[in-house]
Amino acid sequence: MFFLLTIGCVENKEQKIENIKIDKELAEELVFLSIKCVDQKYPYKIGYRFVGKNWVKPHYEITPSFYGCWDWHSAVHGHWAMVKILKDFPKISDRDIILSKLEKNLNKENLKKEYEFFKQDFAKGFERTYGWAWLMKLYSELISWEYDKAKVWASNMKPLVDLLSERTISFLDKLSTPLRPGTHANSAFSFSLMIEYALVADDTNLLSKIKEFSIKNFLKDTNCPVAYEPSGTDFLSPCLAEAGLMSFILNKKDFNNWIYKFFPSFDEKYFGKIINIPEVLDPLDPGIGHLIGLMFHRAWTLKDIARKVEDNENKRFFQKIAKRHSEEGFRIMFKSGYGGEHWLATFAIYNFSK
DSSP states (O other): OOOOOOOOTTSOOOSOOSSOOOOHHHHHHHHHHHHHHTTOOOSBOOOSOOOSGGGOSOHHHHSSSSOOSBSHHHHHHHHHHHHHHHHHOTTOTTHHHHHHHHHHHTSHHHHHHHHHHHTSGGGTTTTTTHHHHHHHHHHHHHHTOOOHHHHHHHHHHHHHHHHHHHHHHHHHHHOSSOOOOSSTTOHHHHHHHHHHHHHHHTOHHHHHHHHHHHHHHHTTOOOOOGGGOOOTTOSSOHHHHHHHHHHHHSOHHHHHHHHHHHSSOOOHHHHSOOOOOOSSOOTTOHHHHHHHHHHHHHHHHHHHHHHHOOOHHHHHHHHHHHHHHHHHHHHHGGGSOHHHHHHHHHHHHHHHTO
């Protein structure tokens, strides 16, 4: 159960790997999870420090656009999930509900308050860099949507996106080494989403900085310790996140030279093992949702790697393992309770869209 990977949005998609396809019916089932939570105020996890009594107020007053779904970043990518599904399935039954939530949460006044919050000194590290990356991904989805209101919502969001892009560049100027956990702080995962945004939004400064930082810090990496993955709260594979990022940055020849040093063994005992999750899940334990999400992350990164590697035997190997993780994650994702459901639709949609 490990990941290796690549983010292959610029690669041509190949034959569908898993037996699951997002059709209108599945799209409605998945996006309902995001619809249900984007304006659900509680339970909620605060991710910033109070520095004065003026900030001791309900979170939905401080960040009135992204206040649902347990935490800020999940609310952000819950909006991405709604936009993505509505773009792909414009006649979905919940179309009007989705549009009304987008109109309410992405209006100019609310996003101005979001911007004002992030401008505070104590909020400079808030949601860095995972939440920032998903906000950029949401923005890029809006600006590439042929829908008149999407342009308005993107315009409302642009000051905050520009701020976080600038902060990412400043952060990378100071960051001495990448962050490599299997959770939100993972640098490589965020950079991959940010690259997808930068290509759509033509953010050349951010794109250049990420490439520069990644070449400097990841190119010499070898023997990634996949046998140590995952920890009990991982929802990302550190090894696959890095491999996925490099598949974006390196050309095919250079990537194939690099990947066999980074992963000297493609033994199935490392990459093929399904995470052991009990049949009876605790709906109040968000850690269960993390391990389900890890299956989706492994699946899409393995699919991306399969598109990039040149050896056909290894290509088939990655596709087989991706299918296993993808289908198992989907089988149990609806049993995870709110601790998983508030965000798993995003990872499922992203995975099955590849």
